[in-house]
Amino acid sequence: MKNLKINLLSLSSFLLLLLTISCTDELNTKPEGAEQTADEVFSDPDSYKNFLAKLYAGLATTGQQGPAGAGDVAGIDEGFSSYLRNYWNFQELTTDEAIIAWNDATIKDFHWHSWTTSDGFIKATFYRLAYQITNCNEFLRQSTDEKLDSRGITGAVRDEIIVYRAEARFLRALSYWHIIDLFGGASLTTEDSPTQYYLPPYASRQDLFDFVEQELTEMESDLKDPNTNEQFRVDKAAAWMLKAKLFLNAQVYIGEDRNADAFTYVNKVINETSYSLHNNYRQLFMADNNSNGAQNEFIFAVAFDGLHTKTYGGTTYLTHAAVGGSMTASDFGINGGWAGLRTTSAFVNKFNGMDNDYRKQFYTNGQSLEINDVGSFTDGYAISKWKNVDSFGNQGSDSSGDFVDTDYPVFRLADAYLMYAECYLRNGGGDASTAVGYINDLRERAYGNTSGNITTSDLNLDFILDERARELHWEGHRRTDLIRFGKFSGSSYLWPWKGNVANGSPIPTYRRLFPIPQDAIIVNPNLIQNPGY
Secondary structure, three states: OOOOOOOHHHHHHHHHHHHHHOOOOOOOOOOOOOOOOHHHHHOOOHHHHHHHHHHHHOOOOOEOOOOOOOEOOOOOOHHHHOHHHHHHHHHHOOOOOOEEOOOOOOOOHHHHOOOOOOOHHHHHHHHHHHHHHHHHHHHHHOOOHHHHHHOOOOHHHHHHHHHHHHHHHHHHHHHHHHHHHHOOOEEOOOOOOOOOOOOOOEEOHHHHHHHHHHHHHHHHHHOOOOOOOOOOOOOHHHHHHHHHHHHHOHHHHHOOOOHHHHHHHHHHHHHOOOOOOOOOHHHHHOOOOOOOOHHHOEEEEEOOOOOOOOOOOHHHHHHHOOOOOOOOHHHHOOOOOOOOEEOOHHHHHHHOOOOOOOOOOEEOOOOEOOOOOOOOOOEOOEEOOOOOEOOOOOEOOOOOOOOOOOOEEEEEHHHHHHHHHHHHHOOOOOOHHHHHHHHHHHHHHHHOOOOOOOOHHHOOHHHHHHHHHHHHOOOOOHHHHHHHOOOOOEOOOOOOOHHHOOOOOOEOHHHHOOOOOHHHHHHOOOOOOOOOO
16 A cells, blocks of 8 residues: 555544534533544644545545445535546637536536536535645644643644645645636635534735645745655645646636746746656556656655555546546456546647657547547547556556546646646746747657757747646646647637537636535525626
């Protein structure tokens, strides 16, 4: 099993206790049927790392037993409640990079841009983000200086818990960034919020932006230095990367140009760490990407393990759902494909004239380039990027082929290189020769030689947007990128079935945000619905 071991079964009663007591006035009141109070649980120093493991696992798993049966989010199939699965769907199915064949509830509405305030997937995502934030808040509430003093926790153990707190703050900031990006505004709750039932006030996109920026600034000194933490735990570089992402999109989020700030932090990621590009692009998305050298490019990745983190979300979803038609499931280390995900001709065409680009991974046998029937998997080229086989062709650890070992890179160095070039073009800093050098580092890996290299005259924002698609496709970046480059809404860029029209149709600008679920507004009338809904 991978580092930062997660035993969800042993954590089940522990977390139920904490979530129960977080809704009471007195945190040390022993709930009926519970064996321990929070103070009794947290008197054990090991409990802090166990809870931290759950916070990381919240990005991957969907419940307390896995893969299904005790889900965290009620009202939806547990597999559909996965943090990364839903985030990926929001970021990819709404774009030119991915389309889905299934008829599961309203899933096709994402590509058609016809979702409503009652959409079950939107509700599940909104509640999943809230659940993750609630868990982070509870950990921070239980690990204050006052609490540690009362429990007699001192010395090196206490110093390590301070690091854990910074990591929990990062994970909370990550979820708030996802809210900023997907929903704009929402409630803002922290460890200082009341623990009894109350209706949090609405926080605007600006409010959340300011909070995330402040959090990332304050926590940085308590995080471990780059490249010194355990694998799959964050360090200062992850905070720098998240800050750079926040600032790069600030014009969209809050109407301010923060590209100079984005450049400052992306430059730190590149020059004040020892992360390095892996020499084989395709191995970045294989079952041993925690050990084949890919891990040296991953600034932050979510761990998946076919034996110990069983889920129908994450990379299990990305691997299984992308296999169908005449594809051989065993080539992907799985026991069968789900025949759902493939791509559009608009994305395929970004590789025109680039036959030697190793990032080009289309399965075309029996697949048509154009999509006449959205519900037919063989309409549209398949993408063979995610695999549950290792660098030597061996299947992942789950012999059944049901669940996948491949880790999911949230941030990797290649993205930082592309962000440097974009910051330069947006007058945020840097220089042309360095920007071109970073782009060519990526293209030399992709081509295996210098035949795909560019010059300064090739470097412009349209090129960067297309290069981001070629390098980062199916990694959960595309919707945010298209919005930042002004290509998501309107008619400046059309792709097949955008707006539920075969050749693409303009969509209104309000679709750049998802609606606050109507159910959430009914529960908390302080929430403010986004314009257009």
